[in-house]
Amino acid sequence: MPAPHAQRPILWSAAALCCVALVLPAQQTAPDFRLPRTARPTRYALDLTILPDQPTFHGTAVIDVDLSGPTRVVWLNARDLTVQQIEVKAGSRAQTARWRTPGEFLAVDLSAPIGPGPAQISIEYTGKLSDTANVGAYRKRAGADWYVYTSFTPIDARRAFPCFDEPGYKTPWNVVIHAKRDQVAVANAPSVSVRDEPNDMKRVEFAPTQPLPSEVIAFAVGPFDVVDAGVAGQKHIPVRIITPRGRAAEATAARTATGDILARLEHYTGIPYPWDKLDHIAVLDMPFGATENPGLITYRADLLLTAPDQDTQERQEAMRSTMTHEMAHQWFGNLVTQAWWNDVWLSEGFATWLEAKISDLELPPFERGLKITDTRNSMMTRDSAGARPVRVEIHSRQEADPVYDIVVYIKGASILEMLEDWVGPEAFQRALHRYLIDHSFGNATSNDLATAIKQESGVDVGPVMFAFLDRPGVPVLRFSGGAGQGGTTLTVDQGSNPWPVPVCLHVDGAPRHCEVVTGSHAELHLSGAGTWVWTNAYGSGYYRSLLSTNLLQPLINSGYRQLEEPERLAMAADVEGLTGTGDLPAAVTMAMLPRMVRDNEARVVAHASATALGLAAVTPATAHDAYVEWLRRRMGITPAPAAQAASVDAFLGEKR
Secondary structure, rough: OOOOOOOOOOOOOOOHHHHHHHOOOOOOOOOOOOOOOOEEEEEEEEEOOOOOOOOOEEEEEEEEEEEEOEEEEEEEOOOOOOEOOOOEEOEEEEEEEEEEEOOEEEEEEEEEOOOEEEEEEEEEEEEOOOOOOOOOOEEEEEEOOOEEEEEOOOOHHOOOOOOOOOOOOEOOEEEEEEEOOOOOEEEEOOEEEEEEEOEEEEEEEEEOOOOEEHHHHHHEOOEEEEEEEEEEEEHHHOEEEEEOOOOHHHHHHHHOOOOHHHHHHHHHOOOOOOOEEEEEEOOOOOOOEEEEOOEEEEEEHHHOOHOOOOOOOOOOOHHHHHHHHHHHHEEEEOOOEEOOOOHHHHHHHHHHHHHHHHHOOOHHHOOHHHHHHHHHHHHHHHOOOOOOOOOOOOOOHHHOOOOHHHHHHHHHHHHHHHHHHHHHHHHHHHHHHHHHHOOOEEEEEOOOHHHHHHHHHOOOOOOHHHHHHHHHOOEEEEEEEEOOEEEEEEEEEOOOOOOOOEEEEOOOOOOOOEEEEEOEEEEEEOOOOOOEEOOOOOHOOOOOEEOOOHHHHHHHHHHHHHOHHHHHHHHHHHHHHHHHHHOOOOOHHHHHHHHHHHHHHHHHHHHHHHHHHHHHHHOOHHHHHHHHHHHHHHHHOOHHHHHHHHOHHHHOOOOO
């Protein structure tokens, strides 16, 4: 613990001591994890001197705060910072403060109470620039060149400056960086002033940002190459690709990608890109594949840059997909930020879902919707064990470390896809626009999203949405039914622990429609139904459909080719998953596989082949030769280790 700043002793009156006693006891102990609500930041001003070839940097953080009541201690977050001095101003009075640094907190101890109302805290400190770590502010070397980068998500901004390091604290930031004249300094906002200083230094001042949380504040210093990528978006914001020295030629593909992606995102959200510039920066090393810092998106260099002689369509598609994900965050995560980490799916689930939706626009119509359906299928396979829900409480750094679990990304995106098909794409798009407008430059919760959807669609999605967010696992719905006078009665059974599920039906000769099933047993009356029904229209329902034989047979014989590709893909995944758990008898599966293996969609064929090969692995020895012959004759394949469905990790790539 650094020694407190030396002070002369202060004489206290009896009245002052009484006042201090009233506010002191509940505030001297360090918080467990969340900061007390005593103070709220209203503005930050950072002044940083950064020399990338040095292991430390110097900083001054001036934080304007609003105090909810009188206090003698203000708590902030700080880690691995050495404080030299703290001064506090409140009204016309200024005082030098003492400080303590228990754990990841900085206690600003005051000689006399201040508040309620505005105050200003000025903190001089030094911080570390590790060349082995890749969190906080850190440095990396390429040849003779040193570079400084930042990676703060989720709670490591506190390693670079004292702050209120929680997503609910959003406020404008002013940043000034002092660097060598031959270095490039960048941050979230455009530079507005560059002034030479002694000793070959320069002072770079950046424009104030819009309100942002600490985790997406970013800066970088080094001998970068800066590639002009023109302007993009409705506001014609400047776009640049920033690379390590000598690697500008590798930015060719990235240079041309932003315009189309940004235009599609602006069109879908109905809101222009919210920030004043867009830099894509290639980072030599970082803990994630990319991070969505407003105005300064960071990418691992091998994801953003490609040598001209190594460029392929596959690499370009991966780069564009990652860029789409990060640019989608500029609305979902940055413009509107989750109020707390239990709702991080409002950022990552949305970016994953919107990444697939925007990327689909580059595909022919018959291929659209397959990516999100395929990854939903793989997520359901992984989620069948029910390891964790999408929303979890965060009470410590240990619980915050895995906050970017794959469940948040893929199950979160799958829930959004299911909700969109349930309430309708147009109403859902209007709801998201309302959600973004109502909470622009602020914070939101899952309840806020549910409210916006209800306002625009008239559908109360809350019970369904929270059931899927807060409960691990996958519903298995057992469907049976038969024709009667006036139509078909479809029976749905879930067992003793039912989910509220929007069941969307594709019925022969009728429009697709959805009905919510809430109990262990339900009956759905399909008036004037045709010869077949598929119980996961659109292929987006986050559940397994187990159909009785009298429903399966007409579906396979008459309805299969009338299903769209995502619906057939969902069916193939259900067959694989339910066969693997033993819910679907092998004989029934074998009757379906020959039709699926002849599908013109490769993903459907992959599921059918994986299912067939999986059965080979569990076929009794006495029947093995006969099954091998069946595979060869009816499926056109030979036994091998069971094929796997498309990997969720491959979809997520190197994002987090």
